[in-house]
Amino acid sequence: MVILGALVNGIAAVVGGMLGMLLGTKLRQDMGDFLMVGMGLCVVLAGVQGMASGGSVLLVTLAITLGGAIGHLINLDGIIHHFGDRIQDRLQAFTEGNPAFANISAGFVNATLVVCIGSMAIVGSLQSGLTLNHSTLFAKSLMDMVINMLLATTMGAGVMLSGIVVFVYEALLSLGASGIAPYLTQAVITHMLAxxxxxLFAVGLNLAKITDIKVANFLPACFLPIVLVPLLSTCGLM
Structure with a gap:
């Protein structure tokens, strides 16, 4: 099944959020915050390892610049936050007096950014779609379950909603992989990964409370290498 990897990842993200909700009353706030900083450093490490796979600095810079401009103009960060706020408003009756449901938006946004951004989500989904090899997404599922468990202990029920988003996101990538296969050269995949x-590195810095970057506004940059790689190759810049 093409979307098996995405399905497992989505379920793991939800289960991690549920476990975090159960542990939330037993795990001290300062311990949860401290562990999240450590997990942020692990996400930074994953980002560094992904960047080490190679890629043109010029192309990545162009992708970040153009993608960031697009994301800023349409305010992707604001759209995601607005979506989370709408969910919180709809569930207002359940959130009143219940600290576990007090910040649906923050939990949803942070967990969604972590589980959706990065080389594992993109390359893993493409592997599932093109070769039915789900091993990368299975490994990512374990990591996302742990991260969501820690996030949910401090950010509440909104974290579980990221499981729905990551399933849809990765399933669409996997299903669409066959359609865009002619554009998925090794160079394109390398630069999407980079x-x-x-x-992902920026998300890790945010989780470690080092920065406060609106990473969502840069999301379009992940897919620009599909256009930029052939364009720069034609111009002799790669």
């Missing part, structure tokens, strides 16, 4: 890993 760009996504750079954004």
């Amino acid at each position: 760009t996504g890993s750079l954004l």
Whole structure:
């Protein structure tokens, strides 16, 4: 099944959020915050390893610049936050007096960024779609379950909603892989990986409370190598 990897990843993200909700009353706030900083450093490491796979600095810079401009103009970060706020408003009756449901938006946004951005989500989904090899997404599922468990202990129920988003996101990538196969040269995949890993690095810095970058606004940059690689190759810049 083409979407098996995405399905497992989505379920793992939801299960991690549920486990975090169960542990939330037993795990001290300072311990949860401290562990999240450590997990942020692990995400930074994953980003660094992804960037080490190679890629043109010029192309990644162009992708980040153009993708960031597009994301800023349409305010992707604001759209995601607005979506989370709407969910919180719809569930207002359940959130009143219940700290576990007090910040649906923050949990949803942070968890979604972590589980959706980066080389593992992109390359893993493409592997599932093109070769039915789900091993990368299975490994990512374990990592996302742990991250969501830690996120949910401090950010509540919104974290579980990321499981729905990551399933849809990765399933669409997997299903669409056969359609865009002619454009998926090794160079394209390498630069998608490098760009996504750079954004994953930024997410890790945010989780470690080092920065406060609106990473969502850079999401379009992940897919620009599909256009930029052939364009720069034609111009002799690669």
